């Protein structure tokens with residue numbers, strides 16, 4: 001059975017080449033800033049799971065830069081999984097992309113022992129209840145001492161931080177009133193509800209935030 005994803009059309013993705021490789025302008029723009037966070041906060045070895053890997057641009061570069069980690073990409077969209085696998089060709093520490101709906105309860109039991117879980121740009125596209133399920137499952141999937149790195153656009157104490165963010169958030173809510181930017185304080189609560197320690201919240205380019213949390 002084909003699962004239909006009801007995501008808004010937010011990221012323009014260009015597909016090039018017969019191997020299905022896709023490129024998202026946003027992934028190209030934020031790559032270096034995210035890689036710099038990983039340079040500081042990724043463990044040197046172990047298992048790294050990326051939720052919602054999208055085109056696969058991020059995980060292919062990160063796998064090359066962190067060869068001590070075994071990287072597991074995932075995405076529920078088959079076209080994106082094809083793109084991820086195409087970007088990852090030749091990287092011995094990058095596994096084939098998994099079909100993972102991170103908002104469905106129960107996936108953590110199938111993917112335990114993660115030393116790192118990375119999520120870029122999904123929480124604003126899903127309802128708050130789905131985001132809470134995703135964080136609860138991530139907390140369960142992490143090994144003791146494992147890190148959760150969560151990047152995206154967020155409200156700051158209930159407010160957007162620029163006209164562009166306000167317009168984008170309004171456009172998301174117009175498409176689906178249940179989605180839109182999550183509040184930074186809610187995210188901190190959801191992490192702590194699941195016994196994750198907040199290590200740092202990093203201000204990123206273009207008003208984005210990166211939350212670093214750790215499982216004790």
Ligand SMILES: C[S@@+](CC[C@H](N)C(=O)[O-])C[C@H]1O[C@@H](n2cnc3c(N)ncnc32)[C@H](O)[C@@H]1O
Nearest residue numbers: 011027052053054076077100101102103120121
């Ligand atoms: C805006 S894109 C971000 C992709 C990538 N992380 C990036 O930053 O370029 C959102 C991604 O989330 C995936 N996605 C949608 N629903 C999901 C779910 N329930 N669980 C996991 N991934 C999901 C989509 O297929 C898409 O690839």
